[in-house]
Amino acid sequence: MKGLEGLARSAKEKLGLDYLEIRLEETVSHHLSFRGPELEEASHQIDRGGCVRALRGSGWGFSSFNRWEELERRISEAAELARVADRGERVILAPVQPVVDEVPAEVGEDPAGVPLEEKKDILSAYNEIILGFGRGVATSLIRYFDRRTKLTFASSEGSLIVQERVDLGGAITAVAAREGTVRQVSVPFGSGRDFSVVRGLKEEVQQACATASSLLAAPPAPGGEMPVVLDPILSGVFVHEAFGHLSEADGMHENPELEKTMRLGRVLGPPFLHIFDSGVEKGARGYLAYDDEGVRTEKTYLIREGRIVGRLHSRETAGKMGERPTGNARALSYRHPPIVRMRNTGIEPGEASLEDLLAEIEEGLYCAGFYGGETMGEMFTFTPQVAYRIRKGRIEEPVREATLSGNVFHTLAAIEAIGREVARRDDGGGCGKGGQAPLPVSHWCPPIRIARCLVGGRR
Amino acid sequence: MSREVAERCLDRLRGRAEAAEVFLLVRESLPLEWEAGKLKKARSEATSGLALRVLKGGRVGFCATTDLGRAEEAAEKALELASLSDLYRGEWPEQAPSPEAQGFYDPEVASLTPQRMADTGEELLEPIRRVHPKVQAFGGVAREVEEVWLLNSRGFEGHYLASSFGLWGGGELVEGDNMLSAYDGWERRNLGDPEGEARRLGKKVAGMIERGRTNVPFRGGKMKVLLSPRALAHLLRPLVAALDGKAVEKGLSPWKDLLGKKVASSGLTLIDDGLYPFGPASSPFDGEGIPSRRNVLLDRGVLASFYHDLHTARSLGMEPTGNGLRGLFSPPRPAPRNLLLEGGEKNSKALLASLEEGLLIEQLMGAWAGNPYSGEVSGNVSLGLYIRGGEIQGRVKNTVLSINAFEAFREQLAGLSSDREWVGSSLLPYALFESVPLSARG
Numbered sequence: 001m002k003g004l005e006g007l008a009r010s011a012k013e014k015l016g017l018d019y020l021e022i023r024l025e026e027t028v029s030h031h032l033s034f035r036g037p038e039l040e041e042a043s044h045q046i047d048r049g050g051c052v053r054a055l056r057g058s059g060w061g062f063s064s065f066n067r068w069e070e071l072e073r074r075i076s077e078a079a080e081l082a083r084v085a086d087r088g089e090r091v092i093l094a095p096v097q098p099v100v101d102e103v104p105a106e107v108g109e110d111p112a113g114v115p116l117e118e119k120k121d122i123l124s125a126y127n128e129i130i131l132g133f134g135r136g137v138a139t140s141l142i143r144y145f146d147r148r149t150k151l152t153f154a155s156s157e158g159s160l161i162v163q164e165r166v167d168l169g170g171a172i173t174a175v176a177a178r179e180g181t182v183r184q185v186s187v188p189f190g191s192g193r194d195f196s197v198v199r200g201l202k203e204e205v206q207q208a209c210a211t212a213s214s215l216l217a218a219p220p221a222p223g224g225e226m227p228v229v230l231d232p233i234l235s236g237v238f239v240h241e242a243f244g245h246l247s248e249a250d251g252m253h254e255n256p257e258l259e260k261t262m263r264l265g266r267v268l269g270p271p272f273l274h275i276f277d278s279g280v281e282k283g284a285r286g287y288l289a290y291d292d293e294g295v296r297t298e299k300t301y302l303i304r305e306g307r308i309v310g311r312l313h314s315r316e317t318a319g320k321m322g323e324r325p326t327g328n329a330r331a332l333s334y335r336h337p338p339i340v341r342m343r344n345t346g347i348e349p350g351e352a353s354l355e356d357l358l359a360e361i362e363e364g365l366y367c368a369g370f371y372g373g374e375t376m377g378e379m380f381t382f383t384p385q386v387a388y389r390i391r392k393g394r395i396e397e398p399v400r401e402a403t404l405s406g407n408v409f410h411t412l413a414a415i416e417a418i419g420r421e422v423a424r425r426d427d428g429g430g431c432g433k434g435g436q437a438p439l440p441v442s443h444w445c446p447p448i449r450i451a452r453c454l455v456g457g458r459r
Numbered sequence: 460m461s462r463e464v465a466e467r468c469l470d471r472l473r474g475r476a477e478a479a480e481v482f483l484l485v486r487e488s489l490p491l492e493w494e495a496g497k498l499k500k501a502r503s504e505a506t507s508g509l510a511l512r513v514l515k516g517g518r519v520g521f522c523a524t525t526d527l528g529r530a531e532e533a534a535e536k537a538l539e540l541a542s543l544s545d546l547y548r549g550e551w552p553e554q555a556p557s558p559e560a561q562g563f564y565d566p567e568v569a570s571l572t573p574q575r576m577a578d579t580g581e582e583l584l585e586p587i588r589r590v591h592p593k594v595q596a597f598g599g600v601a602r603e604v605e606e607v608w609l610l611n612s613r614g615f616e617g618h619y620l621a622s623s624f625g626l627w628g629g630g631e632l633v634e635g636d637n638m639l640s641a642y643d644g645w646e647r648r649n650l651g652d653p654e655g656e657a658r659r660l661g662k663k664v665a666g667m668i669e670r671g672r673t674n675v676p677f678r679g680g681k682m683k684v685l686l687s688p689r690a691l692a693h694l695l696r697p698l699v700a701a702l703d704g705k706a707v708e709k710g711l712s713p714w715k716d717l718l719g720k721k722v723a724s725s726g727l728t729l730i731d732d733g734l735y736p737f738g739p740a741s742s743p744f745d746g747e748g749i750p751s752r753r754n755v756l757l758d759r760g761v762l763a764s765f766y767h768d769l770h771t772a773r774s775l776g777m778e779p780t781g782n783g784l785r786g787l788f789s790p791p792r793p794a795p796r797n798l799l800l801e802g803g804e805k806n807s808k809a810l811l812a813s814l815e816e817g818l819l820i821e822q823l824m825g826a827w828a829g830n831p832y833s834g835e836v837s838g839n840v841s842l843g844l845y846i847r848g849g850e851i852q853g854r855v856k857n858t859v860l861s862i863n864a865f866e867a868f869r870e871q872l873a874g875l876s877s878d879r880e881w882v883g884s885s886l887l888p889y890a891l892f893e894s895v896p897l898s899a900r901g
Contacts, residue, residue, distance in 0.1 A: 026526075035705070035709045035711075036709050036710070037545075038544075038545035038546075039543060039544050039545050040544075040545070041521065041544070041790060042520065042521070042540045042543040042544050043520075043521040043522065043523070043540065043788075043789075043790065044521075044522045044523075044533075044536045044537075044540060045522070045523050045524065045788050046522075046523075046524035046525070046526050046529055046532075046533060047508075047524070047525050047526075047788070048524075048525055048526040048529075049525055058497065058499070059498065059499070059500070059501065060499060060500045060501070061500075061501050061502075062500060062501070062502040062503070063502070063503040063504075063505075064502070064503070064504045064505065065505045066505065066506060066507045066508060066525040066526070066527075067507065067527075070505075074503075074505075077503055078503075081501035081502065081503060081573065082501070084491075084498075084501045084573045084574065084577060085491070085498050085499060085500055085501040085577075087497065087498050087577075088497045088498075089497075116540070116543060117543070120543055138710055139709055139710050139711060175711060175832075177710065177711070177713075177832075180713040180714075181713070181833070182711060182713055182830065182832035182833055183830065183833060184830050184832070220835075220861075220863075221861075223679075223859070223861060223896060223898035224679075224898050225898075225900060250494075254494070254495035254595070255495060255595050255631070255633065257593050257633040257634070258631075258633045258638075261633055261635060261636060335504055335506070337500065337502065371828040371829050371830070372825070372827065372828030372829075373825060373828065374824045374825040374827075374828070374839075375824075376640050376822075376824045376839075376841045377631070377633075377638030377639065377640050377841075378636065378637075378638045379638075379824065379839055379841060379856070379857065380824075380825075380839070381824055381825025381828070381838060381839045381859075382825070383825060383828035383829055383837070400833065400835055401829050401830065401833070401835055401837075402835070402837050402861060403825050403826070403828065403829070403837035403838055403839070403859060403861070405825070405839040405857070405859045407856075407857055407900070409636045410857075410900070454857060454859055454898060454899075454900050455859070455898065456837040456838070456839075456859030456860065456861040456898050457837075457861055457896070457898060458861050458862070458863070458896045
């Protein structure tokens with residue numbers, strides 16, 4: 001697609017725009033799913049499309065399409081839509097150096113090199129473990145996908161970047177059922193590089209079966225405020241919901257009140273708390289060399305020594321706030337314009353072992369795995385897959401799932417201890433925002449202890 | 460031109476498989492979006508693509524593409540994948556449904572101009588902007604037209620046009636460390652009176668912000684809770700999962716053996732209607748060519764039917780219900796159409812006025828997360844108002860609701876409002892539940 005940046009530049013001049021970018025995308029993906037003994041779905045997808053984003057004054061016009069031969073018409077359409085949306089204060093994009101680059105996919109074991117039959121056989125072996133487990137484990141759910149994407153980005157400023165990306169993920173779920181009670185426990189997997197994460201999960205699948213079985217008789221969780229220890233997986237969802245979303249500058253670049261509340265330098269956590277969001281860890285699903293505005297990614301610190309030190313930017317939010325773009329403008333696909341999103345969000349490891357984290361707790365909850373989480377304003381939720389009572393520093397019986405909830409102004413300050421083991425591990429889910437889900441993200445985190453966290457329970 | 464591609468694919472597969480099916484989708488949408496009180500983005504999205512299912516040796520292969528130039532390659536791929544899958548039990552239809560069904564397409568939606576959409580959005584945002592000078596209003600106006608072709612080698616040929624018009628709006632208010640966010644929106648297949656409805660929606664959101672501005676202390680406990688239609692949708696999720704023919708077939712549904720039995724309060728009647736005039740999920744036939752229809756799922760608390768695609772209906776020996784829904788990239792599977800929850804006698808104002816002490820929950824956050832088949836629903840009360848003596852006292856914060864939806868609809872349901880609202884493709888009333896556990900930071 002040589003010359004695409006020239007087309008973008010001449011269209012920008014001819015149509016009287018401030019900026020114009022073109023993205024073209026080709027993705028080939030495979031999906032496999034089991035429910036119970038049967039392979040329910042084996043599918044293959046070929047997705048090819050593109051989009052044009054045009055800026056004029058205050059307005060963004062965007063046009064996405066499947067037929068590349070329509071490109072010129074779609075450029076005019078995006079320009080026309082930008083005119084409709086141009087009704088206010090001019091958007092200033094933070095300056096970046098134009099880049100011409102090619103970024104090939106860096107793969108370990110390439111999923112494209114593994115025949116579909118072999119993928120099916122690997123998953124079938126896990127399925128047989130679940131179906132043969134007994135003890136109330138009744139059925140299974142297994143989901144797997146992989147995709148390879150070629151992205152071309154060209155801007156009227158002269159950038160032309162071609163990137164190849166590999167993404168894969170899924171989950172192996174054991175379902176236990178008895179007398180109308182259904183419990184499930186999953187082993188998630190995901191990678192931005194390597195099919196081998198799908199291999200070698202046998203023991204974890206057995207463990208998931210045992211856990212699902214033990215949950216059949218589990219009582220509801222206790223409700224109220226209590227100390228909680230989060231395993232590295234849930235700790236990742238916690239940091240994503242507790243602080244990641246509030247660091248996205250598109251929530252504050254035009255909201256002076258929020259900018260004041262979340263001002264740089266404000267202390268929100270203990271001095272040993274450091275939170276970052278990074279695009280540079282190869283192999284993570286949140287890894288990307290350039291974001292979807294052609295900005296080189298980096299490791300961005302959001303909190304250092306408990307203080308707010310940074311935020312996540314697109315070129316527009318950085319331009320408005322007089323800061324530097326961080327490479328966080330991401331689009332789910334060519335069907336969407338880029339918006340400010342996280343990449344790999346984490347907490348820097350501390351010193352504590354798991355025993356240290358549990359040791360001082362008289363009564364509390366140990367929470368592991370995740371179902372999901374959400375943020376609204378200063379409040380957020382994160383839901384573990386399994387929770388166990390902690391008594392006198394020991395993990396005891398499981399309780400049913402319950403949503404944990406926090407408030408950024410209390411909960412970060414209540415982090416008492418941070419573990420030393422970071423789980424460099426991804427799942428097959430993703431983040432949702434502005435109708436763009438699931439976007440691949442990572443959370444490479446250590447376990448943490450929170451002195452007081454609100455647990456929704458029925459007792 | 461697209462249709463010719465579909466026929467070429469079918470021809471290519473004829474004689475090489477027991478049956479083949481082509482689903483073709485052409486969609487044009489135009490959403491306009493407001494951020495920080497201002498129109499910010501105007502987007503056009505054009506999608507065209509096809510999906511193929513091939514039945515060979517009693518097994519189905521699936522391949523989809525948006526690259527019509529590679530349609531024949533996709534057909535070969537689908538044929539190849541069929542050998543991997545397990546046995547498929549559905550029987551694809553031979554005859555197209557009667558062309559009389561209506562209420563899916565409104566030409567006024569298709570001809571709506573971006574200029575009129577921009578003006579409609581301004582009407583929506585105006586009441587929200589006026590609540591408080593620091594409110595950040597956001598919103599959107601969207602129109603969409605889609606054309607669907609479904610052809611199979613058994614002779615079925617179906618085609619329809621469907622339109623969709625949507626409005627959404629919200630506001631965020633930050634006052635120091637106190638943040639408030641309110642949101643509402645809907646979509647449907649006809650245009651109606653967009654400016655008038657935009658103003659009504661804007662005023663509704665403005666009212667939510669107004670009522671939520673004052674916080675009151677709250678210690679939690681068990682009490683009566685009146686859920687807005689939007690919050691109620693979270694409680695309905697486990698029921699919808701339990702009614703899914705796929706979950707029944709696979710033994711996941713806690714209701715799998717309870718057909719004809721009472722599973723909920725006799726006040727609860729839930730209907731799935733694929734033909735509801737201009738309902739957001741209405742269409743003449745489903746993703747497999749089965750005519751859309753109206754099915755009673757729960758009849759005064761009695762489990763009357765599940766919803767199915769062809770495969771689940773056949774493998775359970777039940778009647779197909781026209782619920783095999785699909786996206787371009789996902790094969791048909793059971794999904795609800797327009798879900799209609801019957802209302803009660805009193806309106807929501809009267810239900811609220813009857814509360815001596817309780818909460819009105821407008822919005823729940825995070826309550827979608829969890830295993831739906833367990834029924835456990837737990838979420839942060841992101842917008843909840845404390846009620847005493849039938850009057851709103853103020854907003855409660857840092858509070859989590861936890862309930863088991865199956866138990867709640869059986870034992871705790873105390874009333875449903877006569878007024879209903881669309882939440883996605885569900886038409887829901889306000890619902891009053893008794894002794895609901897609420898944990899609060901205090």
